[in-house]
Every structure is written in C-alpha cells, then in structure tokens.
Amino acid sequence: MGHHHEGKSDIVPLIDRLNRYPIGLPDSETLRRILAILFSAxxxxVASRFPLTEATLTELVRATGWERERLTPVLENMADKxxxxDLVYGHRTYYLLLPGLIGFFEFTFMKQRQDLPVAELAQLMHEYLFEDPDNRMGREFFGGATPLTRALPYEEHIPVESVVTTWESAREIIRRAGYGAVGMCYCRHKKEHLGKTCDKGAPTREICISLGSAARFMVRRGFAEERSVAELLAVIDRxxxxxxxxxTDNIRxxxxxxxxxxSCCCELLGGVMRGFPNGIAKSGYTIAGDTEKCLGCGLCAKACNVQAIEVVGGDNGSRKKRMQVKAGHCLxxxxCIPACPTGALSLVPAARAPVPEKKKDLFVRILKDKKRFSPYVVAGMKAKLGRMFGLG
Structure with a gap:
C-alpha cells in the first residue's frame, strides 16, 4: 500500500535533505506524490533527520529524538523497501539514506512489490523524469562537469597493442569484487508497468549486476541473488x-x-540521447570505421545504444553509403561491432578525462561542482568527534 500523506509538512524537509546529495531531486508536485507513496510519515x-554520512543507531537516536525501540523497526522497514x-562493518551496523537517483527510485522496481502501487509509481516516475518541460532532473543528473557513471568497452574488441586497465574491463571488475549478485533491471521492469517491452529482447530479470558491500545488502534485503564469478561472467556474455x-560507477x-x-529502456542512455552527450563518462576508446569494408548497411547504427552512428553518402551516385560516428557521442x-557483417568497425584509443579513484573522490568532485561540499566537511568532523568521544 502507498502512504498518501494528508499534508506535505513531512515531505518538504525530506526533499531538502535529499537535495544535499551529489544528485538531488528537483522539487515538483509529481515528486511529492512519489515520495508520499514511498515514505510513510x-x-x-526519520529520513529528513539522517546525517550526510553513514550513521550508527545511537547517532540516529540522537538525530531523531526517538527511543531505540521506536526507531529500530522503522529503520528495518526502510531497509527492506x-x-x-544498512551496512555491517565489523560488529557495528551503519545506516545510509539512499539518494533518489541512483538509489531508491531504482530499488522500488528491483523486486516484485505487493506493498506499493507500482503501476502508479511507474507512471509518476516517467512523468517526473521525462515530461518536465524544463528538464530539471536531466540537468541535475547529467548536466554537471563530472558524470556519475561511465561506459565499459567490450574487451575482446580492444586492439591487441592496447593495454586494457582492470577498471575498464567488466570481467576484471567482477573478478576483483570479492562478492557479486544479479538482479532485476529497474528500467525494464518499470517499462513493463507502462505496457512496453525491450526492442532488443533484453531480459528484465537476472541481468543487472551488483558488487561488493552493495551486493551483500541487496541479497540480504531481497533485491538480488548471490552469484558466483562464473555466473556473473555469463551475464556479461549474455x-x-x-x-x-x-x-558502471565512474570510479576505478x-x-x-x-x-x-x-537504448529503448535505459534512463541513463536516454539522457545521453536527450541532449546530454557527456552525461555518461565514455570509455577510453571510440569507434572507428574502415570505409573500404563498410557496406553502408546501417546495422551498426541500429545496434548503437546512443544513436552515435549514422549512415551518410549515397546521394546522386557520388559515393557509396558509409557509416559515420557523430563527434562526441560515441561511448x-x-x-555495435558484432553487428557489422564485414568487420569494418574497431575500437581505437581516445583521450578522456581522468576517472576518479574512489566513490568518495567522485562525490567530492560533483559536490564541489555544485557548491554543496561544505556541509559534508562539517558533518564528517561531527561524526568523527562524536565517535572519538563515545557518542556514536
């Protein structure tokens, strides 16, 4: 069941809190309806009182003014949703309020739900993300100088003379993660509730991979299922x-x-095609075409997931048709390479911006770009001092 609130007094502080994240949620009536369904009063x-950093139960008791007995079941339910x-480090559990994107918007559709009006939420989220004439969410997510996510290349098509870094290889990322799981695609599941299916026939289930501590949380809370390295590599092959x-994350x-x-379902790729070609960080490669081998058949353009390839020429018989990569659009x-019947396409190295080392580095860059960083410095110092003096 949804939680249709009588008033908005509890939603406005929640929106204010969420908008202190690197990726916020621009306020609108549609957003308030979404949050009123997802969050009880x-x-x-509780969410509006969350610190900016991970917090212990003791710290949340202090932040909310609630007793442990009242707070604990609320936190448990929020984690299930x-x-x-809730992340376990050693013998202590830390709680982290998720952002909307990438965060609880996705989790809403990453398992079968009986507790929420998912069809209504699918429509509301679609309206919020894609029908705002000012495209505020698009600008918030994709418009910054540092993208939150990046593309990974198909390693088998990288030239043999190139050195493939471990953080650019999907297979190596999986092998080094230590733990992994597979789950439902949020985008395709949401599309199903809008009466649409994937044009490429991609599955909704057992296709999106989570890794490390995030995967452990998702398995524990029913959002994903644990898989071996071999099974996750098979997902990549599929x-x-x-x-x-x-x-993946724009980190190494x-x-x-x-x-x-x-291209038909993914909201990340959709942003690239809706005016934000730099909204996803590109891999260290780009596509090159051999004009002698190219038939101009257009199969590569059809396979491209961001419409970065077009077929040109062939007019007035002056030159045969050929593929052409749109400058700055190729991820x-x-x-597209396996789609070419003549082997005319290849990946070639391309100059790119440096990839941040860790998630903290990525978030700091984005927060500084958006002038939201100072509160995190204060919050971090408070948390460190509190734990130092036994208040955490």
Missing part, C-alpha cells in the same frame, strides 16, 4: 550477445554495479 521524518542501506552497453576502485543497458562501448 514516520519514514519521511530500499530507502536506506548482455554482449544482445549488444547491450555496460554502465571497487565499482558497485554493472548495468547492461539498451566507446563496442556494442
């Missing part, structure tokens, strides 16, 4: 057979997910 209050994460694009150290994305994923 108690959950909205994917509104917060995605490549379908010519999907791999998207311990990415937390690999999504396998199509360097290589999904």
């Amino acid at each position: 108690d959950e909205a209050y 994917g509104l917060i994460m 995605a490549r057979d379908l010519r999907l694009t791999h998207i 150290h311990k990415p937390s997910f690999i999504c396998n994305c199509c 360097g994923c290589g999904a």
